[in-house]
Amino acid sequence: MARVMAAPAAASRAPASLEIVVDGVSKAFGAMPALVDVSVRVGAGEFLSLIGPSGCGKTTLLKAIAGLQPVDRGRILVGPREVRGPGPECSMVFQDFALLPWSTVQRNVEFGLLLRGVAAAERAAVAGRAIAKVGLDGFEQAYPAQLSGGMQQRVGLARALAVRPQILLMDEPFASIDEQTRRLFQDDLLALWSEERATVVFVTHSMEEAVYLSDRVVVLSPRPGRVHRVLDVPLPRPREASDVRASVGFTRLVDELWKILRKLQ
Amino acid sequence: MTGAGADRQFGVAGLGAVAGLLAAWEIVGRLDVSLFVPPVSGIARVWWGLLADGTLPGAAASSLLSLVKGFVPAAVLGVAVGLAMGRFATVRLLLDGWVNALMSAPLSALVPVLIALFGVRDTVVAATVFMFSFFVVVVNTTTGVRATERSLVDMARLFGAGELALFGRIYLPSALPAVMLGLRLGAVQAVKGMVVGEMLISLVGLGERLIYYGNTFLILELYAVIGSVLLLALLISQAAQTLDRALVRWR
Numbered sequence: 232m233a234r235v236m237a238a239p240a241a242a243s244r245a246p247a248s249l250e251i252v253v254d255g256v257s258k259a260f261g262a263m264p265a266l267v268d269v270s271v272r273v274g275a276g277e278f279l280s281l282i283g284p285s286g287c288g289k290t291t292l293l294k295a296i297a298g299l300q301p302v303d304r305g306r307i308l309v310g311p312r313e314v315r316g317p318g319p320e321c322s323m324v325f326q327d328f329a330l331l332p333w334s335t336v337q338r339n340v341e342f343g344l345l346l347r348g349v350a351a352a353e354r355a356a357v358a359g360r361a362i363a364k365v366g367l368d369g370f371e372q373a374y375p376a377q378l379s380g381g382m383q384q385r386v387g388l389a390r391a392l393a394v395r396p397q398i399l400l401m402d403e404p405f406a407s408i409d410e411q412t413r414r415l416f417q418d419d420l421l422a423l424w425s426e427e428r429a430t431v432v433f434v435t436h437s438m439e440e441a442v443y444l445s446d447r448v449v450v451l452s453p454r455p456g457r458v459h460r461v462l463d464v465p466l467p468r469p470r471e472a473s474d475v476r477a478s479v480g481f482t483r484l485v486d487e488l489w490k491i492l493r494k495l496q
Numbered sequence: 497m498t499g500a501g502a503d504r505q506f507g508v509a510g511l512g513a514v515a516g517l518l519a520a521w522e523i524v525g526r527l528d529v530s531l532f533v534p535p536v537s538g539i540a541r542v543w544w545g546l547l548a549d550g551t552l553p554g555a556a557a558s559s560l561l562s563l564v565k566g567f568v569p570a571a572v573l574g575v576a577v578g579l580a581m582g583r584f585a586t587v588r589l590l591l592d593g594w595v596n597a598l599m600s601a602p603l604s605a606l607v608p609v610l611i612a613l614f615g616v617r618d619t620v621v622a623a624t625v626f627m628f629s630f631f632v633v634v635v636n637t638t639t640g641v642r643a644t645e646r647s648l649v650d651m652a653r654l655f656g657a658g659e660l661a662l663f664g665r666i667y668l669p670s671a672l673p674a675v676m677l678g679l680r681l682g683a684v685q686a687v688k689g690m691v692v693g694e695m696l697i698s699l700v701g702l703g704e705r706l707i708y709y710g711n712t713f714l715i716l717e718l719y720a721v722i723g724s725v726l727l728l729a730l731l732i733s734q735a736a737q738t739l740d741r742a743l744v745r746w747r
Contacts, residue, residue, distance in 0.1 A: 294650070297650075297654055298654075299650050299653060299654060317653055317654045317655070317656060319656070321654065322654070322655075323650075323651070323654050325647045325650070325651060326647075327645070327647050329645070329647040329648050329650065329651040331648065331666075331669070333669050333670075333672070333744075342651075342652075342655065342665075343655040346652065346655040346656050346657050346661060346665075347655060347656055394655065
């Protein structure tokens with residue numbers, strides 16, 4: 232993303248990515264434990280995926296990092312800050328897009344900036360650039376209901392990027408998008424990420440997606456969620472331009488991930 | 497476009513049905529079957545007369561004033577209470593039973609209480625209007641707030657929204673279609689409350705005319721007033737619908 236935040240506060244900002252430390256986190260909903268003693272360290276600028284069977288607490292962990300879900304035990308650090316609530320360094324992309332149906336694309340993308348007190352003129356400019364970045368120029372005045380699922384999620388991504396997050400949390404963002412659109416979107420995401428270099432935590436159900444996008448894949452075990460395995464993905468980058476999906480290394484890693492997950496079902 | 501087309505088709509069908517009913521009525525009326533089924537043309541003539549001599553406009557003005565005095569507070573308070581009930585479980589627990597009981601209670605039964613509270617004056621009509629319309633606004637607003645998408649709330653909180661911003665930017669716009677529906681149903685209820693108040697308690701406005709013409713067997717005049725009340729209810733409902741469409745454009 233272009234250096235859009237000219238304000239002094241933004242100029243003195245920390246580097247464009249931060250480390251995340253999840254340290255011994257447990258969370259229960261009533262008597263149901265959702266996460267038990269989860270510890271994960273996500274390096275600054277790393278792309279990390281969380282994968283696991285349904286009900287393994289992937290989304291709970293993501294919301295805890297976002298500060299939307301208080302935890303019972305343990306602590307979470309994003310950079311130097313201990314998470315006790317939503318903070319300015321995080322941004323999130325939601326599975327159901329979470330767009331305001333009563334607002335245009337432009338206003339949706341401006342929404343995070345609006346809540347963070349950015350002035351109107353700057354908001355419009357920054358949002359305009361974010362919209363262009365995700366390839367939605369010309370749709371600024373459309374309403375979400377007029378767009379396809381893939382385009383709606385591009386709006387969600389533009390909104391998340393507009394606030395220039397150091398940490399980008401993505402909760403199954405492509406789950407309800409068709410396969411062709413998803414592949415294009417994955418490549419665009421990787422291209423944008425290599426520009427922004429934010430730390431990304433990406434929740435997914437798809438093994439191919441996890442391997443294709445990530446530096447590392449964390450496998451969570453189901454009910455309650457524990458860290459079961461951490462899989463390194465040493466595939467070369469940039470992957471979006473090359474034929475990584477056709478490579479033996481890619482296939483082998485997906486297969487390895489499948490063998491791990493199969494035992495967890 | 498298809499929606500508007502379908503609406504127009506319904507409109508045509510509806511007008512056709514009304515015209516058919518009126519024609520049948522006219523025929524039965526001309527046959528002089530009963531004192532209580534006068535021909536429509538006669539009612540129309542009397543209606544025009546009552547309109548011209550100022551009887552109907554005078555009564556309607558008095559009624560409308562009570563309607564506004566009762567419905568505006570009911571709408572404002574109803575939305576406020578509904579928002580609070582939708583957002584805060586404690587408020588909901590405290591008020592839910594009362595609201596549901598009073599919404600489904602036959603409100604005419606409360607008329608003696610209202611008389612005791614407000615006396616037999618114009619204000620009592622405003623009070624009945626309020627009682628009739630308040631609860632439906634509350635219930636619809638509450639439902640609307642509670643139906644707000646969880647992820648929208650999460651999203652706004654993630655970007656730093658406080659309670660005030662959540663209300664103004666998420667809960668209220670999200671509940672707006674339900675609120676508008678509540679206001680529309682509330683407005684119709686308000687007309688009922690107005691007539692009940694005027695007929696049973698205060699004897700003013702259109703309600704007073706209904707009682708008077710009914711008691712003196714001026715059947716043509718009676719039907720003319722009934723028609724006016726129906727027309728008023730229809731116009732108010734239409735106005736609310738137009739407002740709804742203007743405010744909730746994104747649907």
